[in-house]
Amino acid sequence: AQKVTQAQTEISVVEKEDVTLDCVYETRDTTYYLFWYKQPPSGELVFLIRRNSFDEQNEISGRYSWNFQKSTSSFNFTITASQVVDSAVYFCALSEADAGGTSYGKLTFGQGTILTVHP
Amino acid sequence: EPEVTQTPSHQVTQMGQEVILRCVPISNHLYFYWYRQILGQKVEFLVSFYNNEISEKSEIFDDQFSVERPDGSNFTLKIRSTKLEDSAMYFCASNDAGKAYEQYFGPGTRLTVT
Numbered sequence: 001a002q003k004v005t006q007a008q009t010e011i012s013v014v015e016k017e018d019v020t021l022d023c024v025y026e027t028r029d030t031t032y033y034l035f036w037y038k039q040p041p042s043g044e045l046v047f048l049i050r051r052n053s054f055d056e057q058n059e060i061s062g063r064y065s066w067n068f069q070k071s072t073s074s075f076n077f078t079i080t081a082s083q084v085v086d087s088a089v090y091f092c093a094l095s096e097a098d099a100g101g102t103s104y105g106k107l108t109f110g111q112g113t114i115l116t117v118h119p
Numbered sequence: 120e121p122e123v124t125q126t127p128s129h130q131v132t133q134m135g136q137e138v139i140l141r142c143v144p145i146s147n148h149l150y151f152y153w154y155r156q157i158l159g160q161k162v163e164f165l166v167s168f169y170n171n172e173i174s175e176k177s178e179i180f181d182d183q184f185s186v187e188r189p190d191g192s193n194f195t196l197k198i199r200s201t202k203l204e205d206s207a208m209y210f211c212a213s214n215d216a217g218k219a220y221e222q223y224f225g226p227g228t229r230l231t232v233t
Contacts, residue, residue, distance in 0.1 A: 033220045043208060045162070045224045052220070091162060095220060105150060105219035106175055109162040 002027045004094050006110035013082050014118050021077045021113045023092030029053075031101050034068065034075045035093040039112070045091070051075065052101065082117045089114050121145045123225035125211050131231045132201055140196045140228045142211030150219060151194045152212040153186065155179065156227075162210065168194065201232045 003026040013019045025034065036048040049059065051068050059066045063080045079086055092110045097103045124143045132138045144151050153165040166176040168186050183199045194213070198205055208229050212222040 043229070044226045045210060047224070050220060093162075097220070102217065103219035104175075105152065105167050105214070105222070106164045107154070107162075107222065108164065111161045 002029075002032075002094050002096055002108045004092050004108055004110035006090075006092055006113050008113045009111070010114040010116070012116045012118065015083060016081050017117075018078060018080050019082050019115065019117075021079075021090050021092075021115065023075045023077065023110060025073050025075065025092070025094045027094060027096055029096040031097040031099055033095040033097060033103055035095070035107065036066065036075075036077050037091045037093060037109075039089040039091065041088070048077075052097075054101075079115075082115075084117050084119055087115060087117045121223075123211055123213055123223050125209075125225035125228050127228060128226065129229045129231070131233060134203060134232055135200050138198050138201055138230065140198075140209050140211075140230065142194045142196075142213075142225055143192050144194055144211065144213030145215075145223055146192070147215060148213035148223075149216050150174075150214045151186075151188070152222065153196045154210040154212065154224075156208040156210065157204075158207065165196075165209075198230075201230075203232050206230055206232045 005024045032053045034051045038046040065078045067076045089112045091112045093107045095103045126141045151168045154162050156162045164177050166180045167174045185197045187195050208227045210227045211225040214222045
């Protein structure tokens with residue numbers, strides 16, 4: 001069975017600080033996808049990034065970066081120079097896939113990390 | 120850009136009443152999902168639907184829940200006899216064939232059962 005753990009329930013930082021949100025996953029499949037979503041106070045789920053299990057390259061997008069380490073089953077998310085607008089709940093999620101890389105569709109989410117950025 | 124829409128944005132209902140949550144997936148998508156998020160908790164998978172039948176459902180999706188694609192555009196979630204614990208945000212999602220890794224989420228319907 002698949003499982004996603006986000007051990008940090010809440011993180012509070014001051015603007016311009018860097019912050020890393022941790023995500024650890026469990027799966028029996030060798031092929032899977034990992035995701036990060038942002039949920040602002042308005043409630044919608046905003047897609048941030050998707051990685052497949054074959055691609056361990058780290059990714060940077062502006063102030064956001066992701067560190068995928070299969071050896072430790074982790075997919076951590078770092079926000080550099082945080083801003084008040086980054087305040088939200090952040091969810092890590094996992095989708096298992098078959099050997100051909102076709103996702104089964106069901107997303108399993110972690111508990112989420114509440115990030116508060118103070119001015 | 121095409122998007123998934125959900126109506127209503129907020130529904131208040133009394134315990135024991137039936138409620139239908141509506142979703143309009145992206146037009147060429149073939150796979151549909153419902154997820155639930157109880158306030159302050161994680162998002163949980165309820166059900167996936169393809170080719171007019173359920174492809175997978177979670178333990179949460181018991182006999183009081185049902186899904187339907189009544190026409191070519193809507194995808195609905197029905198809760199037959201609502202309970203207080205059904206109060207949650209319900210998200211609909213859809214994806215194109217072969218792209219289950221690329222689900223598009225709707226904005227959610229907040230259901231409040233009183």
